[in-house]
Amino acid sequence: MLSNRKEIHVEWGDCDPAGIVYFPRFFEYFDACTNALFEKAGFRKAEMLKHYGLVGIPLVEASAQFYAPASFGETVVVESRIVAWGRSSFRVEHKLYIGKALTAEGREKRVWTVRDAKLQKGMRGQVIPEEVKAKFG
Amino acid sequence: MLSNRKEIHVEWGDCDPAGIVYFPRFFEYFDACTNALFEKAGFRKAEMLKHYGLVGIPLVEASAQFYAPASFGETVVVESRIVAWGRSSFRVEHKLYIGKALTAEGREKRVWTVRDAKLQKGMRGQVIPEEVKAKFG
């Protein structure tokens, strides 16, 4: 399975009054890492959305475990890969390291979502093209 | 068990290019709702941190399920309560509604965390005072 490693520099603005990363920011990191994984597979997000008529690849589930705090000035490395493909959804796993220490883990379930003006919310899930899955082989 | 209902107005700046709430923002909503629940129980965060020597009540686990998108201009209502107390940790559940529709759910596991200058990270978990738990009874 294709995986990607992304370095992220923890910024002052990512941290809360406890001086550590405000936990929703970890989910922002993971989101950026999923997009980087797709880019590594050949799918730059802006082009991918246009090409497949996607509104995005929104989440239906997200979870994370935080084993230790991270703070501004630290550099974290996130390893990401797709761990399961469904018909119209897929699961991504992220492992976040500071040095060699596994500091946090994240999991996402996302849906391949196209625009559909007939629906109230203007979007619905659709079958993921095999050619997309194949690139993560 | 004490519960709290908090109205949140979804802002333009909470939404992503798909036009819907960027999912890490839901975790920000839930975090604000936990603080509002504590405030309802009599613990305003700033005073609580000083009184108990806390650095915060950081998360060790967070998860959410998103059943439908929410978009700017909508008002959501979040119902929050503590569902389990451990020695130094506790679990919070959030149910987010748009009108009568359950739109998202969130769960947090948080640790009662005090400053400890002797440790590298400057913080460690501590037993939650019974007087605190009692207020959520």
Next chain:
Amino acid sequence: MLSNRKEIHVEWGDCDPAGIVYFPRFFEYFDACTNALFEKAGFRKAEMLKHYGLVGIPLVEASAQFYAPASFGETVVVESRIVAWGRSSFRVEHKLYIGKALTAEGREKRVWTVRDAKLQKGMRGQVIPEEVKAKFG
């Protein structure tokens, strides 16, 4: 001139390791207040975008002065009004108070921006309809 007052509760997640509002969040507050001002004038953002074919009312200038810090748990009140109309742009001013103390001021210059698929960026400024300006009378 129409003005609007909006209360905002400063959240833990709005604050940085100094324990005070991270300054870009003040710009988020101001943005929400501009949208609230339009809503008071009868223009809910989602409907306004559809009705006028707008991509948004993006900023070409933003500035703020911060006279004192604000911190989590405090409630601020922001008074907002449009102070100048151009052909396709307008200026908004925000005064942020904690109690009676003027704590910050913000200014925005925004452009009435429509979609235009022919342009590389897909958007361009357009003359603001007189009926819109009239509502802020």
Next chain:
Amino acid sequence: MLSNRKEIHVEWGDCDPAGIVYFPRFFEYFDACTNALFEKAGFRKAEMLKHYGLVGIPLVEASAQFYAPASFGETVVVESRIVAWGRSSFRVEHKLYIGKALTAEGREKRVWTVRDAKLQKGMRGQVIPEEVKAKFG
């Protein structure tokens, strides 16, 4: 004068429903660039705060002009330098480029701020050490 160039990858989560960078995020970029400039001068923020007893270098003024939108997937480069030193404050300028196009400019006025438990807000400005200014040549 010492200057710093920092590359920033515009993330999906930095963008709003118009598909372009939500303007407060530009201020987050600029803030990260000021910290990177200090780091280049030899002052890593966490160490600098401890060494000088700083609570931070909070802003009293911030402004920006946006000449063109930026969108997710684009890489911007920000050139930053300190353009004026006062006794206890200093001014920073940021120029943000996409390719060769100047896309946005930002200006900050910041204060060298130490903890002072005697004050209500717990902080006050202090004279900037000459040794600090000297490192920015």
